[in-house]
Amino acid sequence: MFPDWVGQSSYHNMTELELSGCRNCWVLPSLGQLPALTTLKISECDMVKMIDGSFYKGDGTHHHQQTPFPSLKYLSFYYMGCWEEWESYECDEDDAPFPQLEHLLIANCPKLRGVLPSFLPALKEIVISGCEELGCDLPRAPIICQLEIYGKQEARMRDLPLSLQHLRIEGNQLVDSLFEAMTHTQPTSLSYIRISNCSSVVSFSGDALPPSLEDLRIYDCKNVEFPMQHQQHDSLTYLTIKNSCDSLxxxxxxxxxxxxxxxxxxxxxxxxxxxxxxxxxxxxxxxxxxxxxxxxxxxxxxxxxxxxxxxxxxxxxxxxxxxxWPSISHISYIYEWIKYKGKLWPMIEISKTLSKMVHLVLERQRRSTSTIGAIVAEVWNRGITCLILTKLLHCDPAGLYAP
The missing domain is CATH 3.40.50 (Rossmann fold)
Structure with missing residues (x-):
C-alpha cells in the first residue's frame, strides 16, 4: 500500500502523476482530493484487483469533501493484468467524479468487468482495447468527439451523441448497438466510421450513410449491407471495404x-x-x-x-x-502485383501503349538472375520510369542492372 500522506494537502499543487510498475501495490492511493491534478497515468500495477471508494475519498466516504478529481482531464490505465472491478461511486450527477475529464484510455486490462463511470459530462475521447471481459454500458458523454473500442470486449453504446465525429468499433455487440442507435439518432457531425469483426446482419438506417460522413472503412463484416443510395452523398471522400458485404x-x-x-x-x-x-x-x-x-x-x-x-x-x-482497356489506358500509374505463378511479359507489352509514366511492380518472382536482368533491360528500353522489384526468390542482385 501507498503511505497515507500520498494524496494529502502537501501535494495539492501537483498537476501530473504517473504510477507505473508498482508490481507489489494492491490498493491505489487516495488521489481524488488533489485539486490541481490534471493528468493521471496508471500502468503495470499487477496486484490491484479493485478500484473502490478510497480512490476517490481518503476514507471512502462522501462527508465534508469536494467532488473527486475536480480538475482531472486525462486518465489512463494500461497493462493492469489483475484489475477486475472499478467500483461505482454513488452520488448525484452534480457531485459525480471527473467533472472535467476529457480523455479516458483503458488498454490491456484483460480481467476488467463490471461498470465504468456512468456520467462524464466533459469527456471528448474514450479509447478501450484489450479488455475482453468488459461488457458494460459506455459512460454517458454528451459532448464526446472520438470513440474507439477494439478487441473482444462486448461493451455497449446506449446512445449516439450528436457531437461524435470519429468512431472506431469492432465486435457484434458494439456494431449492433451502433446501427440500432442510428435508427433513433442521425448523427450530424460524424465524419469517420471504422467497423470490423461483426458477423451480424445489419444495415445503415434508411439505406443511407450519415450525411456528414467523409471516411468509411468496413473490415471483416460479411453480413453488413452496403447502402445502395438513391440520393447523392457529397461528403464521402475515402471508402475501404475488406472481406465484407457478401451481398454486394x-x-x-x-x-x-x-x-x-x-x-x-x-x-x-x-x-x-x-x-x-x-x-x-x-x-x-x-x-x-x-x-x-x-x-x-x-x-x-x-x-x-x-x-x-x-x-x-x-x-x-x-x-x-x-x-x-479504354477505361484504364489513360492512367498514369498502374500497379499489378504478379506472383511467381503469374504472367509477366503481357504487362510489359501493355506498357508500350501507355502515354504516361508507369510503375511496374514485380513480387515473388521465381526467375533466374539472367531472366530478371533481361526484364530490367526490357523495362529500361520501353521507357518505364520506375520498376519495383520486391521479394525476389533465388536471385543475385548483382545481375539486375540494365545495360
Missing part, C-alpha cells in the same frame, strides 16, 4: 461524386465496378476479388490503379479487353 455483387459509385480514394479487398461476390462521371477519384486499389471481371467507365481524373489477385480482371487487362 456490383458497385456503382455515381452517388459519391467527391470520392477521392477507393480500396476494395476480398469481396468474394463482386462482379462489376462502375465509377461514372466522377471528377474526384484519383486512387483505386482492388485485390482479392476473384469474380470481378469488369471495370466500367473509370474517370479521366484517376491517377493510380492497383490490381492484385483478381484473376478474371487481370486476364482482361492482359488481353486488352475492349470493355476494360
Amino acid at each position: 455483387t456490383s458497385l456503382a459509385l455515381s452517388t459519391f461524386p467527391n470520392l477521392y480514394y477507393l480500396r476494395i479487398q476480398e469481396l468474394q461476390n463482386l462482379t462489376s465496378l462502375e465509377v461514372s462521371q466522377s471528377q474526384s477519384l484519383q486512387d483505386l486499389s482492388i485485390s482479392g476479388c476473384p469474380k470481378l471481371e469488369n471495370i466500367i467507365r473509370l474517370p479521366a481524373c484517376l491517377r493510380v490503379l492497383r490490381i492484385r489477385e483478381c484473376g478474371l480482371l487481370g486476364e482482361g487487362i492482359e488481353k486488352k479487353d475492349p470493355h476494360i
Whole structure:
C-alpha cells in the first residue's frame, strides 16, 4: 500500500502523476482530493484487483469533501493484468467524479468487468482495447468527439451523441448497438466510421450513410449491407471495404461524386465496378476479388490503379479487353502485383501503349538472375520510369542492372 500522506494537502499543487510498475501495490492511493491534478497515468500495477471508494475519498466516504478529481482531464490505465472491478461511486450527477475529464484510455486490462463511470459530462475521447471481459454500458458523454473500442470486449453504446465525429468499433455487440442507435439518432457531425469483426446482419438506417460522413472503412463484416443510395452523398471522400458485404455483387459509385480514394479487398461476390462521371477519384486499389471481371467507365481524373489477385480482371487487362482497356489506358500509374505463378511479359507489352509514366511492380518472382536482368533491360528500353522489384526468390542482385 501507498503511505497515507500520498494524496494529502502537501501535494495539492501537483498537476501530473504517473504510477507505473508498482508490481507489489494492491490498493491505489487516495488521489481524488488533489485539486490541481490534471493528468493521471496508471500502468503495470499487477496486484490491484479493485478500484473502490478510497480512490476517490481518503476514507471512502462522501462527508465534508469536494467532488473527486475536480480538475482531472486525462486518465489512463494500461497493462493492469489483475484489475477486475472499478467500483461505482454513488452520488448525484452534480457531485459525480471527473467533472472535467476529457480523455479516458483503458488498454490491456484483460480481467476488467463490471461498470465504468456512468456520467462524464466533459469527456471528448474514450479509447478501450484489450479488455475482453468488459461488457458494460459506455459512460454517458454528451459532448464526446472520438470513440474507439477494439478487441473482444462486448461493451455497449446506449446512445449516439450528436457531437461524435470519429468512431472506431469492432465486435457484434458494439456494431449492433451502433446501427440500432442510428435508427433513433442521425448523427450530424460524424465524419469517420471504422467497423470490423461483426458477423451480424445489419444495415445503415434508411439505406443511407450519415450525411456528414467523409471516411468509411468496413473490415471483416460479411453480413453488413452496403447502402445502395438513391440520393447523392457529397461528403464521402475515402471508402475501404475488406472481406465484407457478401451481398454486394456490383458497385456503382455515381452517388459519391467527391470520392477521392477507393480500396476494395476480398469481396468474394463482386462482379462489376462502375465509377461514372466522377471528377474526384484519383486512387483505386482492388485485390482479392476473384469474380470481378469488369471495370466500367473509370474517370479521366484517376491517377493510380492497383490490381492484385483478381484473376478474371487481370486476364482482361492482359488481353486488352475492349470493355476494360479504354477505361484504364489513360492512367498514369498502374500497379499489378504478379506472383511467381503469374504472367509477366503481357504487362510489359501493355506498357508500350501507355502515354504516361508507369510503375511496374514485380513480387515473388521465381526467375533466374539472367531472366530478371533481361526484364530490367526490357523495362529500361520501353521507357518505364520506375520498376519495383520486391521479394525476389533465388536471385543475385548483382545481375539486375540494365545495360
